Amino acid sequence: MNGASRDALSAGRDRLDTLTDSTSVDAVRLADELAAVTALLDREPSLRRVLTDPAQPGEAKAELVRRLVGGQIGETTLDVVSGLVRARWSQPRDLVDSLEQLADIADLTAAEKSGTLDDVEDELFRFGRIVSSNTALRAALTDRSASTAAQAELLRRLLGGRAKPATERLVVRLVTAPRGRSLESGLESLSKLAAERRDRLVATVTSAVPLSDPQRRRLGDALAKLYGRRMHLNLDVDADVIGGIRVQVGDEVINGSLADRLDDAARRMAS
Missing domain, CATH: 1.10.520 (Peroxidase; domain 1)
Known part of the structure; x- marks a missing residue:
């Protein structure tokens, strides 16, 4: 636009x-x-x-x-x-x-x-991860031949009582009226809008093991200082990240994982 x-x-x-x-x-x-x-x-x-x-x-x-x-x-x-x-x-x-x-x-x-915006941000991210890892669920939610009523009911069974009301409303609306958007891009857009409500950026952090609370705080403070904006961390765990972390803010990737450093070394040796 x-x-x-x-x-x-x-x-x-x-x-x-x-x-x-x-x-x-x-x-x-x-x-x-x-x-x-x-x-x-x-x-x-x-x-x-x-x-x-x-x-x-x-x-x-x-x-x-x-x-x-x-x-x-x-x-x-x-x-x-x-x-x-x-x-x-x-x-x-x-x-x-x-x-x-x-x-x-x-x-x-x-x-x-209602004081639940942080929860909604986290739930949107987690729901996106669940969908990306469950092909059957993604197929059911993106099936254009399915009725919107059936898709909405499926989401209510999945989210009802487990997610905040705003999360459920946003996801139901995205799935039943995607207007040409993919489910993944729609969830990403919603996450960005949620972050904007608090004037902060979103960083997707992938690590081999869950980060401790002190590690989260230190990382959040470091990123906020680097970008000059408050930062919301979406945390993901991936065993393929051998060591360190991988941070993505928008289109920019800050790569600190051992696996990626090994890949870089292998590429340099091959060249």
């Missing part, structure tokens, strides 16, 4: 934050309603073209939204959606992507208000 669309999304996020700062706003309801509008515009390409047409006045587009969905969503959600359609967009699809992202942020905001 770039240009006008990036600016429109930024303004939408600012407006969402302002609204959810109020204790009277139900962030969970807001997330559900934004997701419903996302689904509507995803199904109706002609409607999203009208709502992103730069030749149409912003107020006229906001009024169209009110007539179409005003009786089905609350005033807070209508405020957010109306602000988005008044903005300029580089392409119609960006409006739908932005609505989807705002729905996810609203659910993460609800988790933040």
